[in-house]
Amino acid sequence: MKIKLYHYVHCPFCLRVRMALGYLNIPFESVVVPYDDEKTPIELTGKKMLPIAVIDGVAHNESLDIIALADQNDRLKLPKMLQGRTFLELNSLLNQWGENVHNLAMPYWIWTPEFTPTSRQYFQHKKEAKRGPFKELVKNKEEFEEKLNRDLEHLSKSLTPFYQSNEFSIYDILIASHLWGLYVVPEYRFPEKLHDYLQNVKASCHFDYHKDFWC
Numbered sequence: 001m002k003i004k005l006y007h008y009v010h011c012p013f014c015l016r017v018r019m020a021l022g023y024l025n026i027p028f029e030s031v032v033v034p035y036d037d038e039k040t041p042i043e044l045t046g047k048k049m050l051p052i053a054v055i056d057g058v059a060h061n062e063s064l065d066i067i068a069l070a071d072q073n074d075r076l077k078l079p080k081m082l083q084g085r086t087f088l089e090l091n092s093l094l095n096q097w098g099e100n101v102h103n104l105a106m107p108y109w110i111w112t113p114e115f116t117p118t119s120r121q122y123f124q125h126k127k128e129a130k131r132g133p134f135k136e137l138v139k140n141k142e143e144f145e146e147k148l149n150r151d152l153e154h155l156s157k158s159l160t161p162f163y164q165s166n167e168f169s170i171y172d173i174l175i176a177s178h179l180w181g182l183y184v185v186p187e188y189r190f191p192e193k194l195h196d197y198l199q200n201v202k203a204s205c206h207f208d209y210h211k212d213f214w215c
């Protein structure tokens with residue numbers, strides 16, 4: 001199987017695919033798409049949405065579909081794990097956390113090496129239309145941090161040491177990929193238990209956030 005993954009470094013859905021492929025030890029060709037490049041994704045799948053994986057010449061959207069296709073031996077047991085209440089609940093938690101993670105992290109992501117001056121401007125313009133000026137997000141960071149930390153305290157109680165389990169699962173990949181972008185925020189510190197958990201997931205997935213730029 002030959003996989004070419006088109007992704008944004010900051011995007012949690014792209015990160016989950018990178019983590020899953022790492023966990024499964026599946027090599028892939030990595031293409032970091034500039035955020036203002038509309039042409040590449042639209043030519044591949046008809047819409048500007050990443051991740052896109054071209055698997056044996058066929059382009060696929062949707063992170064979970066990509067992981068399911070790549071996981072030919074069903075090691076992550078997606079059909080089973082993505083059915084039922086636990087997944088639905090986790091998915092709604094991810095959305096809830098995502099709001100605060102994004103408010104805290106977006107103003108910093110744009111200064112990481114995946115962005116060029118034009119893609120930075122494109123991203124900022126698009127995201128500010130929904131969230132307001134990044135300057136204000138940074139000023140109000142304590143409010144987002146407080147809300148997020150309340151949620152993370154709750155999450156910590158479900159880590160035994162993995163999400164509601166003593167075994168690593170796709171849920172841990174979903175959680176880690178949604179929270180990982182916070183490591184870019186200079187003032188933010190994860191609670192110690194959560195940091196240890198995320199580092200544990202990182203090791204299991206042989207994951208390196210900045211691999212395309214600094215390795």
Ligand SMILES: N[C@@H](CCC(=O)N[C@@H](CS)C(=O)NCC(=O)O)C(=O)O
Pocket residue numbers: 008011012013014048049050051061062063064
């Ligand atoms: N359901 C999709 C969601 C992917 C998604 O929302 N990707 C975002 C980036 S995080 C995207 O490409 N949005 C279009 C844009 O940012 O211009 C998946 O799981 O792959």
